[in-house]
Structure formats: C-alpha cells, structure tokens
Amino acid sequence: MRSGYDVVVIGGAVMGASAAYWLTKMDPSLKVLVVERDPSYAQAATALSVASVRLQFSNPVNVKISLFGLDFIRNFANYVPQGGVPDLGLKENGYLFLTDNAAAAEQMETLAAMQRGLGAQTCVLDPAKLAKQFPWMNLDDVVAGSFGPSGEGWFDNMGLLGGLRSQARAQGAEFVADTVTGLTRDGGRVTHVHLASGASIEASAVINAAGTRGAEIMRFVGEDLPVEPRKRTVFVIDAPNARHPDAPLLIDYTGYYMRPEHDQWITATVPAADGPCAVDDFEPDHHLFEEEIWPALYNRALGFDAVKVTRMWVGQYDYCTLDQNAILGRHPVFENLYMCNGFSGHGLQQAPAIGRGLAEQILTGDWVSIDLSQFGMERVLENRPFAEAAIV
Structure with a gap:
C-alpha cells in the first residue's frame, strides 16, 4: 500500500467497487485504493439485498x-x-405494483408513458387483464396494476460485486481490509485518510461510499449527512400450495412485497414504526411475518393458507431521510470529496451508472453520460428535497 493515491474510496461494497472499476477503466494510470472494513461483507447491504432491478421509478433520471x-x-x-x-x-x-386508488391508477398511466418514452416497456393493466395474466391473485380490491414485462426482475448480487472487484483489481485498483478512523481537512480539501492500522493515506480525491456508515465518515470533517440505517427483515417462506415460478415481484399497496425464489418465496414489509436502528442491529423482527405479512398474502393470493418460514435475515438500508434519493457527487464545501450515499434500498441496480458517473465527474469535472446533478449535496444544504415516489 502506498502513502498516497489519486483516489481513495471509503467502502468496498458494490458502490465502491463500481467506482474503482470505472476509474481504472477510464484512466488505467490512476492509483486507486478501496478501503473496506469487512471484506467478508457479512453485514453489507450489497450482500443482504434481494438483488432486484426495475425501471418503474417516478423520476426520469x-x-x-x-x-x-x-x-x-x-x-x-x-x-x-x-x-x-x-x-x-x-x-x-x-415488477407489478398494485393500487386500490383511482387517482393512483391515473398516476401510474402518466409514469408508464414517461418510462416507455425512455425505453421501458411498462404497461398499466385493469383488473380483467390482471386476472387473465395472474389468475392466482385475488383482485377484488384492486383498481389497476403497473407491470414491467421485460427489463425488470432479480439477479446475482454477489456476482455483481465479485465481478466488479476482480475487474477493478485486474485494472490496477488496490483493495485493503481496514477501517477509516478519521479524515484530515485543510480548508476546502480533504488531504489524508486515516486508518485503524495506523496508516495515514494522502489522497487527491476521496469518495464516501460507506453505506450505512456514510454519516459517520462526514462527521470526521464536521458535516452532517441525512443518512441513517433502517432495518428490513426479509423472510423466505415455503408455501406448497402456491407454486408460481413465473410470478413477478409484487409490490402490494397494503405494504409488503413478495417474489418467487426457486420453489419458495421471498417477502418483506416496512415496519409500521420504521426509524433509525443501530448500525450493528441485525436481529430479525420475527413478528412481522405472522402479524403483518401473512394475513395480507392470504388475502391476495391462492395457496398461502399453509406457509412455513424457512429462514430470515436482516438487511439495512442507507436511508436518506431528506427524500429517499441518493446523495451524489462533489461536495460543495470540499472540492475533492465525493458523495455516494443514501440509496434507500435501490442502490444495487444503480451501482453501474453511479460508479460511471462519479468516475466521469472526478476525471472531467462534470457529469457526462447521465446528468446526475439533481442528486447533488447542494439540495441537502438547502433543504430542497428531490423526492422519488416509487420507494420499495
């Protein structure tokens, strides 16, 4: 490990790995160091994600x-x-989003037209069309469903991370297992990144991709970041009377989601008392399935009368309390500090574009492939939310 690097990336999960991949791809001469506190990724949002990709968002970007x-x-x-x-x-x-509200159905039509204009295949189905396509669902309370028949689904999360890391390494990036314990600032620049091992690394640029610990990193330079850990308990259930391997990822307006996983199902909900949790709290909320999810599943679809939870786990969102959208790019106070925080549960699918965008901004001074300026830290400092309606 050198004493100085062109770019030091704090956090080596999917966002940090993507940034390192794109930086070394665009400029192989760059010296890039990625610092990851837990290379096993046992508690990383990347590893604990349900690994989905969708095009049904309310913001075109x-x-x-x-x-x-x-x-x-x-x-x-x-x-x-x-x-x-x-x-x-x-x-x-x-993905299939259901609603029981006529006004929400009209909004679905508007958003589907926008999404199709950008290249998605989103369509809005009335109850009759939904019943024809998904005959195993009870749709008595449903007004409409927004469905993405192509370009949406789920994939191998650790394959994405592992591939990005390996390719970044092949391109010259270095990865080190260590914990960032401090940053040194000199006016409007971050000059050094300090590690638990005792190393002090000089950095021309720093990327904060520390996930749920992103706010902790910013406190090293005396700044606040509206990002906090939020706990999500995911259940894997066996329902032998409900075998629908071609089912979509269903987002029910009643507050849960589910999707098939081989011959079982994955399901989760947002707790009624959702709020910040300890960054090391990975104890499942066992009660959520029987008290909140199962009754809703039973009412929605045939075959969920007999259900067994086979396993469960907790993942944490790096939740942006301002507007549930990411905080990205060069910090307006620190000219060489770049933000990559607050993805609120949809970061895995966004990692390829976000890593590319950060690399472009660091190397050229601006966003190039996609204008990501709406996600800038400026909106945080000005308390100007850029809301995303389709948060799952």
Missing part, C-alpha cells in the same frame, strides 16, 4: 440509471471480461 444498470447486468461478461463471473442469472419476471 432514476429510470435512466436503471436502464444502464439493466444493460450492464445483461451484458456483464462484456463489461467485466476479467471478473470471473460469466453471467448474473438475470430473471426477468417483471
């Missing part, structure tokens, strides 16, 4: 980000020829 992510996932071996992962196993069953 989020649709564009996911469209590139989709292309990257579909053509992974072409993007990462030395990554050692030939295919991410994308299963394009689609």
Whole structure:
C-alpha cells in the first residue's frame, strides 16, 4: 500500500467497487485504493439485498440509471471480461405494483408513458387483464396494476460485486481490509485518510461510499449527512400450495412485497414504526411475518393458507431521510470529496451508472453520460428535497 493515491474510496461494497472499476477503466494510470472494513461483507447491504432491478421509478433520471444498470447486468461478461463471473442469472419476471386508488391508477398511466418514452416497456393493466395474466391473485380490491414485462426482475448480487472487484483489481485498483478512523481537512480539501492500522493515506480525491456508515465518515470533517440505517427483515417462506415460478415481484399497496425464489418465496414489509436502528442491529423482527405479512398474502393470493418460514435475515438500508434519493457527487464545501450515499434500498441496480458517473465527474469535472446533478449535496444544504415516489 502506498502513502498516497489519486483516489481513495471509503467502502468496498458494490458502490465502491463500481467506482474503482470505472476509474481504472477510464484512466488505467490512476492509483486507486478501496478501503473496506469487512471484506467478508457479512453485514453489507450489497450482500443482504434481494438483488432486484426495475425501471418503474417516478423520476426520469432514476429510470435512466436503471436502464444502464439493466444493460450492464445483461451484458456483464462484456463489461467485466476479467471478473470471473460469466453471467448474473438475470430473471426477468417483471415488477407489478398494485393500487386500490383511482387517482393512483391515473398516476401510474402518466409514469408508464414517461418510462416507455425512455425505453421501458411498462404497461398499466385493469383488473380483467390482471386476472387473465395472474389468475392466482385475488383482485377484488384492486383498481389497476403497473407491470414491467421485460427489463425488470432479480439477479446475482454477489456476482455483481465479485465481478466488479476482480475487474477493478485486474485494472490496477488496490483493495485493503481496514477501517477509516478519521479524515484530515485543510480548508476546502480533504488531504489524508486515516486508518485503524495506523496508516495515514494522502489522497487527491476521496469518495464516501460507506453505506450505512456514510454519516459517520462526514462527521470526521464536521458535516452532517441525512443518512441513517433502517432495518428490513426479509423472510423466505415455503408455501406448497402456491407454486408460481413465473410470478413477478409484487409490490402490494397494503405494504409488503413478495417474489418467487426457486420453489419458495421471498417477502418483506416496512415496519409500521420504521426509524433509525443501530448500525450493528441485525436481529430479525420475527413478528412481522405472522402479524403483518401473512394475513395480507392470504388475502391476495391462492395457496398461502399453509406457509412455513424457512429462514430470515436482516438487511439495512442507507436511508436518506431528506427524500429517499441518493446523495451524489462533489461536495460543495470540499472540492475533492465525493458523495455516494443514501440509496434507500435501490442502490444495487444503480451501482453501474453511479460508479460511471462519479468516475466521469472526478476525471472531467462534470457529469457526462447521465446528468446526475439533481442528486447533488447542494439540495441537502438547502433543504430542497428531490423526492422519488416509487420507494420499495
């Protein structure tokens, strides 16, 4: 490990790995160091994600980000020829958002037209069309459903991370297992990154990609960041009377989601008392399935009368409390500090485009492929939310 680098990336999960991949791809001469506190990724949002990609967002820029992510996932071996992962196993069953509200159905039509204009295939189905396509659902309370028949589904999350890391390494990036314990600032610049091992690394540029610990990193330079950990308990359930392997990822207006996982199902909900949790709290909320999810599943679909939870786990969102959108790019106070925080649950699919965008901004001074300026830290300092309605 050197005493100085062109770019030091704090956080080596999917966002940090993507940034390192794109930086070394665009400029192989760059000296890039990625610092990851836990190279096992046992508690990383990347590893604990349900690994989905969708194009149904309310902001056009989020649709564009996911469209590139989709292309990257579909053509992974072409993007990462030395990554050692030939295919991410994308299963394009689609996303299905249900509503019982006529006004929400009209909004679905408006958003679907926008999404189609950008290249998605979103369509809005009335109850009759929904019943024809998904005869196993109870739709008595449903007014409409927004469905993405192609370009939406789920994939291999750790394959994405592993491939990006391997390719970044092949391109010259260095990865070190260590913990960032401080930053030294000199006026409007961050000059050094301090590690638990005792090393002090000089940095020409720093990327904060520390996930749920992103706010902790900013406190090292005396700044606040509206990002906090939010706990999500995910259940894997066996429902032998409900075998629908071609089912979409269903987002029910009643507050849960579910999708098939081989011959079982994955499901989760947002807790009623959702709020910040300890960064090391990975204890499942066991009660959520029987008290909130199962009754809703039973009412929605045939075959969920007999259900067994086979396993469960907790993942954490790096939740942006301002507007549930990412905070990206050069910090307006620190000219060489770049933000990559607050993805609020949809970061995995966004990593290819976000890593590319950060690399472009660092190397050229501006966003190039996609204008990501709406996600800038300026809106945080001005308390100017840039809201995304389609948060799952």
